[in-house]
Amino acid sequence: DAKTTQPDSMESTEGETVHLPCSHATISGNEYIYWYRQVPLQGPEYVTHGLQQNTTNSMAFLAIASDRKSSTLILTHVSLRDAAVYHCILRATGGNNKLTFGQGTVLSVIP
Amino acid sequence: DAGVTQTPRHEVAEKGQTIILKCEPVSGHNDLFWYRQTKIQGLELLSYFRSKSLMEDGGAFKDRFKAEMLNSSFSTLKIQPTEPKDSAVYLCASSRDWGINYAEQFFGPGTRLTVL
Numbered sequence: 001d002a003k004t005t006q007p008d009s010m011e012s013t014e015g016e017t018v019h020l021p022c023s024h025a026t027i028s029g030n031e032y033i034y035w036y037r038q039v040p041l042q043g044p045e046y047v048t049h050g051l052q053q054n055t056t057n058s059m060a061f062l063a064i065a066s067d068r069k070s071s072t073l074i075l076t077h078v079s080l081r082d083a084a085v086y087h088c089i090l091r092a093t094g095g096n097n098k099l100t101f102g103q104g105t106v107l108s109v110i111p
Numbered sequence: 112d113a114g115v116t117q118t119p120r121h122e123v124a125e126k127g128q129t130i131i132l133k134c135e136p137v138s139g140h141n142d143l144f145w146y147r148q149t150k151i152q153g154l155e156l157l158s159y160f161r162s163k164s165l166m167e168d169g170g171a172f173k174d175r176f177k178a179e180m181l182n183s184s185f186s187t188l189k190i191q192p193t194e195p196k197d198s199a200v201y202l203c204a205s206s207r208d209w210g211i212n213y214a215e216q217f218f219g220p221g222t223r224l225t226v227l
Binding site for chain 1: 146148219
């Protein structure tokens, strides 16, 4: 599986916009970029995903570089509920069906 | 709609015991996954079912781990015999159709297993 690199931790203040970076320099053309987040004692929660174009939903905006070697998850007006570990994952279409989570980025939100 | 349900939330077992973890996927979902999560290894796939058929059995976990899906709304994961290294959080996830490119997996809260 192609790997992703994320900072170990980031910090933000309530109400601010936070940019969570992810590097995936060896991404293949058929691999989607998925983001999940996880809080203690709960299972991972789907946030968003994309292939080439930037995407947006009620949870976040996903900006994908034109060469697809990096992406950024943008959370606007963060609240304490957004404090979690954010995982950037690559998933190939077809054969390999599993999700492979790394250590992710621990996002702390200060009141 | 109810999400993925897992029971029990916590399990403590003695080495050598048999334990059974349970999962109820989201109603109408065709795909079900069992994962193990630890801080060191991260998320590891144990089993993957599509429409109740076993599609992937997790390779290295075949020896003492057995997942079954007797009907579309219930799955079990049996660990026999348990070993201390099995201590981890076991997650169940389901998806409407994981084969579709834009599909997502919905995770349950997990079962935290401690083997003494």
